Amino acid sequence: MLETFPSQALFGGILIGFSAVLLLAFNGRTAGISGILYNLLYNPLSGTERNWRLCFMAGLVGGAYFMLPVEFELRQGYSPVLLIASGLAVGIGTRIGNGCTSGHGVCGIGMLSVRSIAATVAFMISGILTVTILRNFIG
């Protein structure tokens, strides 16, 4: 349970929301990470269509890098099988479901999109079920 008010979580969340608003207001684009990533990888794009996505990705990694003094304990020795299964499921799921935590959870809900609200409820429920099963019956 919460011992102190999670101001860091709230502040970080506000930054994420602000980032999404910036991209929407100026460029008319959704800050959906999975969409940006997979369009770059698997759709033949050129010019600005490709370059803005590259810039966003470079910024994403760069922004994280600049903040790295905010450190948390790194997980070590996590099961590679779980990491691979996770990557595959996240990749397949976000492509089929057209979005992830950012596209549906932050941008879509902000637009009151029923699809995004439904998707967010679905991935929250399946995420909770997965961790509950993983920790109580497997891990």
Add this chain to the structure above:
Amino acid sequence: MQRLIIALTSGLIFGAGLVISEMANPVKVQNFLDPFGHWDPSLAFVMGGAVMVTLGTSRFIMKRKTPIFADQFYISLKTSIDRRLIIGASLFGIGWGLSGYCPGPGIINAVINPIEALVFLPALVIGGWIGQRYSARGNSIQH
């Protein structure tokens, strides 16, 4: 050029937000997804804070005819909740729970925990390829 600077800035803020909020900490994410065990509800404030900002502003932005630097909004206009959306989102949730990574944190992990990124990222890329192929096939059947 303007649009590229906006995209870079937006990415920078997003990446910083993921680290500051600790959304990029997979152990914390798994604790957030564990309400029946070691529940850590603090990450609800990440999505809460982000949605507060988007919910408060999106409708005003969308009242504009065009974005400030572009000639149209590129927004999904789909409104139907279909089986594919729910199956895809549920599968994504399973993956999110298995490691604690959604795509953003998974990608920036390249500079945070490169050892895990080396295993997770190739799987994420291959998974996207599989999903893309499946989606393309489904579309051609639908139409």
